[in-house]
Amino acid sequence: MTAVLFILFAGLAIGCAISMVVQRNPLYSAISLIGVFISLACLYVMLAAPFIAAVQVIVYAGAIMVLVVFVIMLLNVEEEDRQPLRLRALVPIAVILAAIFFAETAFIIYFVQASPVSLSRNVSDVGLTSSIGGGLFTTYLLPFEITSILLLMAIVGAMTLARSGGLLPSRAAVVPGDQVFSKEMMDRREAGDLTPVVTHTTEEAAELLGARDERTK
Amino acid sequence: MDDLKHLGLVLIGIFVAFTVVMTMVAYTVLAERRVLGFIQGRLGPNRVGPGGFLQPLADLIKFIFKEDIVPDKSTRFVYFLAPLIATIAAIMVIVVYPFGPAVRIPFVTEPVQLVIARFDVALLYVLGVTSVGVYGIALAGWSSNNKYSLMGGLRSSAQMISYELALGLALIGVILQSGTLDLYSIVEQQAGHLGITGWNLICAQPLGFLIYLTAAIAETNRVPFDLPEAETELVAGFHTEYSAMKFALFFLAEYVNMFTVSMLATTLFLGGWAGPFVHQVPYLGIFYFFGKVILFLFFYIWLRGTLPRFRFDQLMSFGWKYLMPFALFNIVLTATLQWSGALDKLGNLLKTPAGWWG
Numbered sequence: 001m002t003a004v005l006f007i008l009f010a011g012l013a014i015g016c017a018i019s020m021v022v023q024r025n026p027l028y029s030a031i032s033l034i035g036v037f038i039s040l041a042c043l044y045v046m047l048a049a050p051f052i053a054a055v056q057v058i059v060y061a062g063a064i065m066v067l068v069v070f071v072i073m074l075l076n077v078e079e080e081d082r083q084p085l086r087l088r089a090l091v092p093i094a095v096i097l098a099a100i101f102f103a104e105t106a107f108i109i110y111f112v113q114a115s116p117v118s119l120s121r122n123v124s125d126v127g128l129t130s131s132i133g134g135g136l137f138t139t140y141l142l143p144f145e146i147t148s149i150l151l152l153m154a155i156v157g158a159m160t161l162a163r164s165g166g167l168l169p170s171r172a173a174v175v176p177g178d179q180v181f182s183k184e185m186m187d188r189r190e191a192g193d194l195t196p197v198v199t200h201t202t203e204e205a206a207e208l209l210g211a212r213d214e215r216t217k
Numbered sequence: 218m219d220d221l222k223h224l225g226l227v228l229i230g231i232f233v234a235f236t237v238v239m240t241m242v243a244y245t246v247l248a249e250r251r252v253l254g255f256i257q258g259r260l261g262p263n264r265v266g267p268g269g270f271l272q273p274l275a276d277l278i279k280f281i282f283k284e285d286i287v288p289d290k291s292t293r294f295v296y297f298l299a300p301l302i303a304t305i306a307a308i309m310v311i312v313v314y315p316f317g318p319a320v321r322i323p324f325v326t327e328p329v330q331l332v333i334a335r336f337d338v339a340l341l342y343v344l345g346v347t348s349v350g351v352y353g354i355a356l357a358g359w360s361s362n363n364k365y366s367l368m369g370g371l372r373s374s375a376q377m378i379s380y381e382l383a384l385g386l387a388l389i390g391v392i393l394q395s396g397t398l399d400l401y402s403i404v405e406q407q408a409g410h411l412g413i414t415g416w417n418l419i420c421a422q423p424l425g426f427l428i429y430l431t432a433a434i435a436e437t438n439r440v441p442f443d444l445p446e447a448e449t450e451l452v453a454g455f456h457t458e459y460s461a462m463k464f465a466l467f468f469l470a471e472y473v474n475m476f477t478v479s480m481l482a483t484t485l486f487l488g489g490w491a492g493p494f495v496h497q498v499p500y501l502g503i504f505y506f507f508g509k510v511i512l513f514l515f516f517y518i519w520l521r522g523t524l525p526r527f528r529f530d531q532l533m534s535f536g537w538k539y540l541m542p543f544a545l546f547n548i549v550l551t552a553t554l555q556w557s558g559a560l561d562k563l564g565n566l567l568k569t570p571a572g573w574w575g
Binding site: 025027028031034038041050051053054055057058061062063066069070073074128129130 | 292294295298336337338341342344345346348349351352355356358359367370371374378381396397398
């Protein structure tokens with residue numbers, strides 16, 4: 001029973017992974033990647049790690065891939081054309097790396113079977129939520145906190161990069177009817193000056209930009 | 218032999234739960250149309266069968282025989298996949314809910330707990346599968362090759378991702394209080410002596426309940442948060458280009474989602490199958506459970522008949538600026554109360570009849 005399920009989900013994971021690389025439409029690749037994540041989650045469940053499985057689905061399949069799909073949908077990325085292969089020198093390196101990988105796998109399989117280790121204690125509760133929580137908040141508290149600070153820094157960094165056009169002060173809110181420009185846009189001599197200028201009507205904005213039409217007078 | 222028996226029970230459980238939930242979902246649609254009719258001073262569909270009782274069947278037949286139109290420039294594969302994802306993700310959640318306490322059923326010697334799959338991370342499973350359901354709507358909007366659909370799909374994905382956070386945070390209060398993610402245990406803890414006083418809604422989670430209720434309405438794209446299909450702006454949103462059975466699948470997914478969200482609210486905050494005399498007559502639990510779910514469904518319908526729709530920026534700022542901070546506050550509050558031992562005292566006071574009367 002377990003073997004059948006393992007082969008099913010492992011096969012699904014590998015199939016989806018191959019499909020992800022081969023597909024030319026980026027959205028199909030993204031969907032295949034979601035398939036990989038979900039099959040991996042099923043494998044985690046079979047390895048008695050339900051918490052990791054659930055988190056895998058929530059974080060990777062549910063959150064990160066939604067962002068990827070979002071980007072693909074918004075940019076409306078076209079199907080990629082097959083480019084002639086550049087960097088041909090990398091092909092033998094790839095073959096060698098793949099060979100090493102297969103050798104490692106064979107090595108692990110061989111030695112695990114050669115020396116069957118009897119598990120010393122009951123491992124069935126290792127993957128449960130309470131034991132993971134206990135570990136995170138006692139033994140591994142410092143790495144856990146450092147990781148959360150790292151994530152916070154990443155969020156702040158992303159915000160800063162996204163708004164690098166000049167962080168508007170909190171008073172310069174964009175409300176319908178009001179428009180906010182930087183001084184640079186009003187006057188070419190003020191190049192680099194991004195302090196905001198708020199205008200309250202479209203006419204006012206047009207006048208400041210020097211784009212006022214004679215007819216509107 | 219034991220494994221086989223277990224498998225058989227699970228299969229029967231899935232069959233029964235699926236049938237019951239699907240039937241109730243079909244009649245929720247009818248109830249919605251009738252109740253909305255009464256709210257708006259008209260009758261609603263009452264022609265097919267006595268009191269409109271066969272209307273769901275008529276709707277189904279109509280959906281099957283409608284012409285199935287596929288837009289010429291749609292992305293075929295994704296266009297077919299999207300309604301399947303939405304429906305499957307909606308239905309998959311049903312397996313973790315405890316419909317009743319342990320009851321005796323024929324041909325089985327020991328009492329059987331009325332939950333199909335009881336496992337350690339049931340609550341996380343619900344959140345995970347729900348988050349996968351977003352793809353159904355997002356992909357439907359994209360693959361239709363229609364601007365209204367795309368806008369609807371984007372809106373709904375943004376909305377569901379934003380409110381999922383508040384929803385998840387609202388649940389953490391309950392998890393802190395019960396110390397487990399297993400839904401059956403959470404319900405068991407709420408079944409006090411009287412069956413009512415142990416509910417999490419009463420025991421220190423009223424704020425969490427309100428946040429959950431609001432976020433859940435947004436999660437299921439219902440009024441007043443039904444921006445993805447705001448017909449005044451977006452024709453029909455993400456399912457503009459879907460017809461016949463594919464549209465029916467989205468429709469089904471929406472109502473199943475409504476149902477499962479109500480079941481989760483019942484399980485976590487209203488004590489699931491807990492109620493008076495459940496310890497004496499376990500079968501009462503099933504009626505209590507579905508009774509509470511029906512109350513929630515009625516609340517949904519009532520809201521739809523009462524409230525106007527939010528604007529999209531209002532929706533977003535409400536979710537991020539009000540709901541999220543309140544949910545975080547609820548976590549801090551619950552943790553503080555738990556740490557100081559006040560929650561245990563309150564729970565004991567409420568759960569024991571002696572504390573209740575004297």
